Amino acid sequence: xxxxxxxxxxxxxxxxxxxxxxxxxxxxxxxxxxxxxxxxxxxxxxxxxxxxxxxxxxxxxxxxxxxxxxxxxxxxxxxxxxxxxxxxxxxxxxxxxxxxxxxxxxxxxxxxxxxxxxxxxxxxxxxxxxxxxxxxxxxxxxxxxxxxxxxxxxxxxxxxxxxxxxxxxxxxxxxxxxxxxxxxxxxxxxxxxxxxxxxxxxxxxxxxxxxxxxxxxxxxxxxxxxxxxxxxxxxxxxxxxxxxxxxxxxxxxxxxxxxxxxxxxxxxxxxxxxxxxxxxxxxxxxxxxxxxxxxxxxxxxxxxxxxxxxxxxxxxxxxxxxxxxxxxxxxx
Numbered sequence: 014x015x016x017x018x019x020x021x022x023x024x025x026x027x028x029x030x031x032x033x034x035x036x037x038x039x040x041x042x043x044x045x046x047x048x049x050x051x052x053x054x055x056x057x058x059x060x061x062x063x064x065x066x067x068x069x070x071x072x073x074x075x076x077x078x079x080x081x082x083x084x085x086x087x088x089x090x091x092x093x094x095x096x097x098x099x100x101x102x103x104x105x106x107x108x109x110x111x112x113x114x115x116x117x118x119x120x121x122x123x124x125x126x127x128x129x130x131x132x133x134x135x136x137x138x139x140x141x142x143x144x145x146x147x148x149x150x151x152x153x154x155x156x157x158x159x160x161x162x163x164x165x166x167x168x169x170x171x172x173x174x175x176x177x178x179x180x181x182x183x184x185x186x187x188x189x190x191x192x193x194x195x196x197x198x199x200x201x202x203x204x205x206x207x208x209x210x211x212x213x214x215x216x217x218x219x220x221x222x223x224x225x226x227x228x229x230x231x232x233x234x235x236x237x238x239x240x241x242x243x244x245x246x247x248x249x250x251x252x253x254x255x256x257x258x259x260x261x262x263x264x265x266x267x268x269x270x271x272x273x274x275x276x277x278x279x280x281x282x283x284x285x286x287x288x289x290x291x292x293x294x295x296x297x298x299x300x301x302x303x304x305x306x307x308x309x310x311x312x313x314x315x316x317x318x319x320x321x322x323x324x325x326x327x328x329x330x331x332x333x334x335x336x337x338x339x340x341x342x343x344x345x
Contacts, residue, residue: 036129037256037264040247045080045240047233049073066104067097070232074115077240078122085127093122096336108231109138109328112280112306115235116253117330123254131256135308136270138328139277141182142309146209146279149176150305154283159213159290173209173307177202182323183309201322203310205276206263207252210238214284214302215291222286222300231282234304252308268313274330279307 049069074095082092095118097103103111117134124132152163162168178184178200185198212234216226238249257264257275265275281304288301312319 036131037251038123038126038130038254039085040250041081042084044243045077047073047236048076066100070229071095071097073236087126091126095122098334098336102334108282109143109280110333111231112235113138113278113328113330114333115232116278119235119239119253133256133273133275134330135276135278136274137277137326137330138280139309140325140327141180142277142279142307143327145176145180145183146305146307147281150281150283150303153303154285154288157288157290161209161211177208199318199321201312203266203312204263205255205265205308205310207255208308210249210252210306212237212304213290215289216300217294217297219297222298224284226300227284227302230284230302230304255308265310266313269311270314277309277311279309281305
């Protein structure tokens with residue numbers, strides 16, 4: 014059954030550092046609506062072309078990149094095209110792999126778009142951090158809540174940085190000396206200007222409301238964070254594209270592992286007909302989706318005690334599928 018209506022909201026947590034930095038890609042001047050060659054300013058879930066799959070996603074992102082170049086006064090095609098794997102490959106990829114692929118592509122596509130923009134990819138999905146992000150998404154779902162400050166609703170108590178600090182694997186850890194005796198605690202993260210994005214989708218149907226009621230939630234979350242974020246001052250875009258130096262504050266230190274990568278991703282999507290934080294109109298059925306993205310900057314590899322921070326990469330950037338160039342599709 015077709016959707017009656019749908020809505021989505023986004024949010025990002027900002028942690029201001031005392032360092033003035035630069036060189037992340039700039040913000041846009043206005044939102045860029047999803048356009049997947051249907052020539053629609055898509056505003057309802059029923060207009061998203063889930064059936065087109067990677068073709069629709071590729072067209073929408075590449076159309077937005079051409080519009081971004083125009084807004085920023087850049088030469089055409091200076092932001093490289095998104096190329097996705099074949100549909101049958103994309104369909105077998107996990108949520109984490111899809112998110113890492115799209116976010117890394119958004120970052121690397123902007124390399125050298127202007128002086129100082131490095132376009133470095135994230136190193137991968139870190140298991141412990143990913144679990145922390147998953148747990149928060151589940152908490153939001155199970156309590157029918159939204160935002161960054163749950164379960165208390167008080168940002169002084171519950172916030173993305175606090176979750177990192179309190180995590181038993183990422184937060185303060187007891188460091189062992191050569192005799193394997195505890196000496197002092199060490200944090201397994203470094204500060205960032207931004208830590209977290211969240212997105213919420215709610216679809217409604219006259220019939221059964223299921224996952225098809227809210228198509229492409231992962232792809233649309235990342236698209237909206239980058240291109241449909243004007244009302245929030247482009248905070249979500251800044252999170253996705255944060256580089257070594259961020260125009261909104263402290264970026265990655267890039268002092269752990271391969272210098273061609275920086276930072277770790279945590280990502281989780283959860284949905285059900287029981288998640289309805291939005292008003293559900295009388296006579297229809299609702300279906301809600303929570304998407305949470307987190308960024309983690311690991312500590313320097315040579316920092317004393319770093320051996321106690323046992324990072325485990327569950328999805329490596331190097332292991333993502335290599336797409337075929339024939340799948341470039343632009344919306345003009």
